[in-house]
Amino acid sequence: MSLKITRTTLPEDHPSLANTYNNIGAVYNNMGDYSKALEFYEKSHKILEKALPPNHPELATSYNNIGAVYYYMGDYSKTLEFYEKSHKILEKALPPNHPHLAASYNNIGAVYNNMGDYSKALEFYEKSLKIKEKALPSNHPDLAISYTCIGQVYNNMGDYSKALEFYEKSHKILEKALPPNHPNLATSYTCIGQVYNNMGDYSKALEFYEKDLEITKKALPPNHPNLAISYSSIGQVYKNMGDYSKALEFYEKAHKIYEKALPPNHPDLATSYNNIGQVYDNMGDYSKALEFYEKSHKILEKALPPNHPHLASSYNNIGGVYFNMGDYSKALEYSKKDFEITKQVLPENHPDLAFPYKWFGKIYRSMKDYSKALDNFEKCLSIRQKALPDNHPDRATTYSDIGDVHRLMGSYEKALAFHQKALNIQGNVRCNPLDCALTYINLGETYREMKDYSTALTYFEKGLEIREKKLSKNHPDLAVVYHNMAKLYLATRKYSMAMKNIQQAVEIAQEKLPSTHPHLLEYKETSERIRKKM
Numbered sequence: 001m002s003l004k005i006t007r008t009t010l011p012e013d014h015p016s017l018a019n020t021y022n023n024i025g026a027v028y029n030n031m032g033d034y035s036k037a038l039e040f041y042e043k044s045h046k047i048l049e050k051a052l053p054p055n056h057p058e059l060a061t062s063y064n065n066i067g068a069v070y071y072y073m074g075d076y077s078k079t080l081e082f083y084e085k086s087h088k089i090l091e092k093a094l095p096p097n098h099p100h101l102a103a104s105y106n107n108i109g110a111v112y113n114n115m116g117d118y119s120k121a122l123e124f125y126e127k128s129l130k131i132k133e134k135a136l137p138s139n140h141p142d143l144a145i146s147y148t149c150i151g152q153v154y155n156n157m158g159d160y161s162k163a164l165e166f167y168e169k170s171h172k173i174l175e176k177a178l179p180p181n182h183p184n185l186a187t188s189y190t191c192i193g194q195v196y197n198n199m200g201d202y203s204k205a206l207e208f209y210e211k212d213l214e215i216t217k218k219a220l221p222p223n224h225p226n227l228a229i230s231y232s233s234i235g236q237v238y239k240n241m242g243d244y245s246k247a248l249e250f251y252e253k254a255h256k257i258y259e260k261a262l263p264p265n266h267p268d269l270a271t272s273y274n275n276i277g278q279v280y281d282n283m284g285d286y287s288k289a290l291e292f293y294e295k296s297h298k299i300l301e302k303a304l305p306p307n308h309p310h311l312a313s314s315y316n317n318i319g320g321v322y323f324n325m326g327d328y329s330k331a332l333e334y335s336k337k338d339f340e341i342t343k344q345v346l347p348e349n350h351p352d353l354a355f356p357y358k359w360f361g362k363i364y365r366s367m368k369d370y371s372k373a374l375d376n377f378e379k380c381l382s383i384r385q386k387a388l389p390d391n392h393p394d395r396a397t398t399y400s401d402i403g404d405v406h407r408l409m410g411s412y413e414k415a416l417a418f419h420q421k422a423l424n425i426q427g428n429v430r431c432n433p434l435d436c437a438l439t440y441i442n443l444g445e446t447y448r449e450m451k452d453y454s455t456a457l458t459y460f461e462k463g464l465e466i467r468e469k470k471l472s473k474n475h476p477d478l479a480v481v482y483h484n485m486a487k488l489y490l491a492t493r494k495y496s497m498a499m500k501n502i503q504q505a506v507e508i509a510q511e512k513l514p515s516t517h518p519h520l521l522e523y524k525e526t527s528e529r530i531r532k533k534m
Contacts, residue, residue, distance in 0.1 A: 018047035025065065032266040032303055034073045041065045057100070060089035064107065074308040074345060076115050083108050099142070102131040106149060116350035116387055118153050125149045141177045141184065144170040148191055155191075156351075158392035160199050167191045183226065186215035190233055200432035202241045209233045225268065228257035232275060239275075240432070244283045244472060251275045267310065270299035274317060281317070284476045284512030286325045293318050309352070312341035316359065323359075324476070326517035328367050335359045351387040354380040354394070358401065365405055366518070374405045393435060396425035400439045407446045415446045437466035441481055448488050460485050476519070479508040483523050486530065495534045502527045 025040035045062045052059055067082030087104045094101055109124030129146040136142055151166030171188045178185055193208030213230040220227055235250030255272045262269055277292030297314045304311055319334030339356035346353050361376035381398045388395055403418030422439045444459035464481045471477055482505035489498035506527055509520040 018044040018051070021047070022062070022065065025069075029065075029069055029072070031263055032072075032268065033263070034069050034303075037069045038066065041069060055089050055092045057089065057093050060086040060093070060100075060104075063089070064104070067107070071111065071114075073305055074310065075305065076111050076345070079111050080108065083111060097131050097135050099131070099135060102128040102135070102142075102146075105131070106146070109149060109153075113149075113153055113156065115347055116156075116352060117347065118157050118387075121153045122150065125153065139173050139176050141174060144173040144177070144184075144188070147173070148188070151191060151195075155195055155198065157389055158198075158394065159389060160195050163195045164192065167195065181215050181218045183216065183219045186212040186219065186226075186230070189215070190230070193233060193237075197237055197240065198432075200240075200434075202237050205237045206234065209237060223257050223260045225257065225261050228254040228261070228268075228272070231257070232272070235275060235279075239279055239282060241470060244279050247279045248276065251279060265299050265302045267300065267303050270296040270303065270310070270314075272296075273299070274314065277317065277321075281321055281324065282475075283472070284324070284474070286321050286514070289321045290318065293321060307341050307344050309342070309345055312338045312345075315341070316355065319359065323363060323366070325514050326366075326519065328363050331363050332360075335363060349383055349386045351384065351394070354383040354387070354398070357383070358398065361401060361405070365401075365408065368408075370405055370409050374402065374409075377402045377405060391425050391428055393425065393432065396422040396439070397435050399425070400435075400442050403446070404442045407442070407449060412446055412450050416443070419443045419446065433466050434470055437463040437470075439463075440466070441484065444488075445484055448484065448491070451491070453488055453492050456488055457485070460488065474508050474511055476508060476512050479505040479512075479519065479523065482508070483519075483526060486526055490526070490530050490533065493533075495530060498530045499527075499534065502530055 021040045021044035025037045025044060028034070028037035028040060041062070045059075045066060048056075048059055048062050063082045063086035067079045067086065070076075070078040070082060083104070087101075087108065090098070090101050090104050105124045105128035109121045109128065112118075112124060113121035125146060129143070129150070132140070132143050132146055147166045147170035151163045151170065154160075154162035154166060167188070171185075171192065174182070174185050174188050189208045189212040193205045193212065196202070196208065197205035209230065213227075213234065216224075216227050216230045231250045231254035235247045235254065238244070238247035238250060251272070255269075255276065258266070258269045258272045273292045273296035277289045277296060280286070280292060281289035293314065297311075297318065300308070300311050300314050315334045315338040319331045319338065322328075322330035322334060335356060338359070342353055342356055357376045357380035361373045361380060364370070364373035364376060377398060381395070381402065384392065384395050384398055399418045399422040403415045403422065406412075406415040406418060419439055419442055423443075426436045426439060440459045440463035444456045444463060447453075447456035447459065450456075460481060464478075464485070467475070467478055467481060482501045486498045486502035486505060489495070489501060502523060505523045506520070509517065509523050513520045
């Protein structure tokens with residue numbers, strides 16, 4: 001109504017109309033309707049360009065708003081273009097230590113962070129911090145924002161001790177500056193929880209996420225989207241711990257809020273469907289996982305431009321389910337769709353570009369095309385070596401993957417060398433215990449094939465102990481270890497132990513995998529070989 005009145009009473013290029021268009025753009029932006037947001041922000045901008053001198057601060061704000069929409073749309077080169085236009089105006093219009101300049105540096109840093117250019121991100125975040133340190137008292141909440149941003153970069157780089165250091169600096173300021181139930185304190189607890197989650201210290205992660213939830217419940221109404229984020233964070237930890245019923249409980253709490261609070265095609269609803277799909281995927285309930293992944297994908301197709309990184313992730317998740325179901329050609333098809341988007345939107349050495357290569361490697365390995373598998377794992381490693389620090393946990397998993405392909409190709413010494421590289425990293429940084437378990441199991445398989453059965457058994461038992469602690473009793477990943485141990489006991493003529501392990505593997509696979517899954521067929525084949533020996 002307000003827009004109709006303003007349009008009829010004012011000329012179409014009146015500055016007051018710019019303000020109205022801007023406000024409508026902001027509403028569409030908050031609703032996740034980015035194309036509409038862009039339309040109104042651009043209408044506002046055209047009026048301002050005519051009405052104001054070229055270096056007016058309001059024009060800088062307008063460029064910033066348009067840049068922010070491109071940021072949410074995942075078009076980071078466009079975002080940078082508009083943020084830099086905004087920044088140029090601010091540099092001319094404001095004194096060098098003005099808070100708005102600090103905010104502008106911060107925005108540019110955030111884009112580089114998302115583009116995976118972490119050194120550039122740090123450079124801009126530190127420029128922002130320098131201004132704030134000169135202009136503000138040492139316990140000002142805006143300083144905490146800078147520390148949080150720098151912490152995020154270190155978290156993305158896998159430098160978790162540095163990340164914690166900056167998150168804790170931020171938290172100390174917020175504790176002094178804010179009342180105990182302030183939402184920003186809750187966010188701070190979330191950031192610290194995130195680092196512990198990435199380190200695989202799930203009890204610590206849960207402790208901080210629950211502190212966040214406690215504040216958020218008091219500070220916000222029961223259907224606020226931020227409360228859904230808190231529930232989702234806790235759900236993620238339970239998922240990582242392998243407590244899938246708890247994970248579903250929290251993800252579904254989050255989903256109910258999103259359904260009430262958001263329009264039906266909002267990208268956050270898609271994320272929620274995706275989270276639930278991941279739990280079903282991890283539980284081995286692949287048809288359910290596919291159902292939720294596809295619900296998520298339908299929303300993303302409507303809400304986002306066709307080359308948005310979230311769409312790429314969605315293709316990857318759907319491909320992952322087909323991979324787990326043993327349908328490798330379907331898995332490859334979706335992984336290629338993921339890759340087509342990812343290589344368009346990300347710079348050459350962005351760490352996220354490593355993921356499609358990792359998936360190609362896994363798929364080709366399962367298809368027994370080992371040279372293609374090796375080629376893709378090596379491409380994955382090449383990106384991670386350029387983009388990530390030497391001791392990043394993701395480099396360790398890639399070394400382990402390469403080692404496993406060398407084992408399958410019969411190059412046992414090479415396999416051992418790569419697994420040892422993985423262990424060297426995993427022994428020196430806090431990483432996800434399940435990643436360590438995979439390295440142990442891969443080492444066990446290598447030693448088993450080398451006929452060093454006692455060393456193989458030691459590694460299988462180490463890997464199994466972690467998986468039994470972290471995963472549900474009927475998880476398909478447990479079946480893999482039971483099968484490996486059954487083959488070892490068969491080779492050492494301990495047939496009753498072999499039969500016990502293979503029965504466990506077959507029972508899990510029959511419950512969790514499709515009847516045509518290559519793993520189930522392989523387990524049955526091993527079972528038959530053992531039965532003939534008894």
